Amino acid sequence: MESVNAMIKHWPAGGPEEGGNVYIPINLQYSPYTADTADTAREVSLAGGSPLEDFTNRGYEGKSVKTINATDMQLVKDTKAKMGDKPVIVSVKIAKPMVFSQIEVSAAAILVPMGIQEQALMEIITGAAEPSGLLPFQMPADMLTVEAQFEDVPRDMQPYSDSDGNTYDIAFGLNWNGVIEDARVQKYR
Incomplete structure (x- = not known):
């Protein structure tokens, strides 16, 4: 004590x-x-x-x-400034939900590897493999959304929607053709 x-x-x-x-x-x-x-x-x-x-x-x-992680955000902003019109791909390792609104404005693509091997991540970035992962939980729209949710009620928050209209809800994922809509999505959504 x-x-x-x-x-x-x-x-x-x-x-x-x-x-x-x-x-x-x-x-x-x-x-x-x-x-x-x-x-x-x-x-x-x-x-x-x-x-x-x-x-x-x-x-x-x-x-x-x-x-x-403020320095991580500054690194993304600095990279975007140096890259100009070239796309910036951001890989974010997470173990819990996060607010994506601050990082999306500087990223052409956001990858959320969630425990995959670095080789698999590089194969996705280079186009050698197609992404197929789905989010295992909701990503909140903002911190006010986090505060407003109930601790004892699942899936009660407003998920983040990006500038392309994608909603970062449970079972959301993108592949080369767009939003993934397969049997896994139907099962978990």
Whole structure:
């Protein structure tokens, strides 16, 4: 418990010393985020606390978080600027949903390899293999969408729609012919 108390001293304002907690929003985008204090971020969380904590509210309304991948976004922007009219292909390794709106404006194509071998990824980029993967979960339209969803209700958020009108919902994927519409899509959608 002593190490937990030492960590708490480094958390933002509103921690246990001020009657709050140490929880901050999980950021799914490439820029800093403050949990909306209007109607979306919950002041009181649905989930209780840990037995190791002396509070039960994990809410983070009004708290801010910086992103650790801001330099990745800057790299994509710098690459796009240097490439001019040439297409920029961005490969994003993810293990959970993310907000794609910030990265899409700089990318001609976004690949989400989700654990495939690097060789397979290079074969797709070079055109030697056709992409066939489908998204295993919804990608949120924005952080307000993330805040508005319910923790205990599946598929209740507005998925992101890109500039081509593609909706990043469960079982969405593209191949060389466009949107994939096969038996897998029918099963999982």
